[in-house]
Amino acid sequence: MVVGISGASGLPYALDLLSALKAAGVEVHLVATRGALEVLKSETELKPEALFALAHRHYREDELAAPIASGSFATRGMVVVPTSQTTLAKIAAGIADNLLTRAAFVHLKERRPLVLVPRETPLxxxxxxxxxxxxxxxxxxxxxxxxxxxxxxSVEDLVRFVTQRILDHLGVPLEWAPRWGD
Ligand SMILES: Cc1cc2nc3c(=O)[nH]c(=O)nc-3n(C[C@H](O)[C@H](O)[C@H](O)COP(=O)(O)O)c2cc1C
Structure with a gap:
């Protein structure tokens, strides 16, 4: 699974998803933009290394020769969590100017699942x-x-709600949060 983190508010969503994917035993390839690392500083006490440690492999946004830049590298799908409006606009326009937007482009071209989790209001x-x-x-x-x-x-309950919806859309069978009717 490719997990992209861009510079929108909502790093707790990314951290929770990475924990969930770890619990599900999913191999994670992580790419964080420079904007994401800026927001990480504002929203958490974590150093980038602690974020990277939650993935099997991690890449900087300028590592355009990384495996996830190619459609020949097999993945189950990709999520960008959170998705900044900048990254969203680039993905929508097919602009692949960093490793995150290139990997998203590849997922669209290969017709693999791509989940975008924007955080902005109003729009x-x-x-x-x-x-x-x-x-x-x-x-x-x-x-x-x-x-x-x-x-x-708790805030964690709210975050887990969003993580569960992401897992469902990526086809990861993990019960991470209560569902309607539980
Ligand atoms: C603390 C902080 C919070 C931000 N929150 C948001 C946000 O919620 N949504 C958004 O679209 N951009 C937000 N931004 C602005 C983006 O980080 C900025 O547009 C950046 O260019 C995004 O680049 P990237 O998509 O390559 O990470 C925030 C920036 C900072 C520093």
Missing amino acids: PLPALKAMLDAAEAGAVILPASPGFYHRPR
Whole structure:
């Protein structure tokens, strides 16, 4: 699985997903943008090395020769969590100017699952148009927008709700958060 982290608010979503994928025994190839590492500093106490340690392999955004830049490298899919509006617009337009956007382009071209988790509010027209374009190109737009019907008691419960939806869309069979009806 390829996990991309871009510079939107919501690094706890990325950390929770990485923990879930580890629990599910999924091999993770991680690419974080420079923007993501900036947000990591603002939102957590973690050093980048601690983030990278949650993946089997990790890459800088300028490592364009990494395996995940090629469609010949087999993956189950990719998620960009969180997805900044910059990264979303680039993916929607087919701009592959760093390893994250290149890997996303590859997932679209190979018709493999690509889940985008944008975090921004309110959404201006360019963002809405980019979401439409990305969805038409085959991506799943899965906003970081947790429900409340499972009666969350903590921020972790809210984060896990979003992680569960991502896992479901990537076809990872892991029960990470309560479901409607549980
Ligand atoms: C602390 C912090 C929070 C940010 N939050 C968001 C956000 O929630 N959504 C967003 O689209 N951009 C956000 N940004 C702006 C992006 O980081 C910026 O547009 C950057 O160019 C994104 O680059 P990237 O997509 O290559 O990571 C934030 C920036 C910082 C420093």
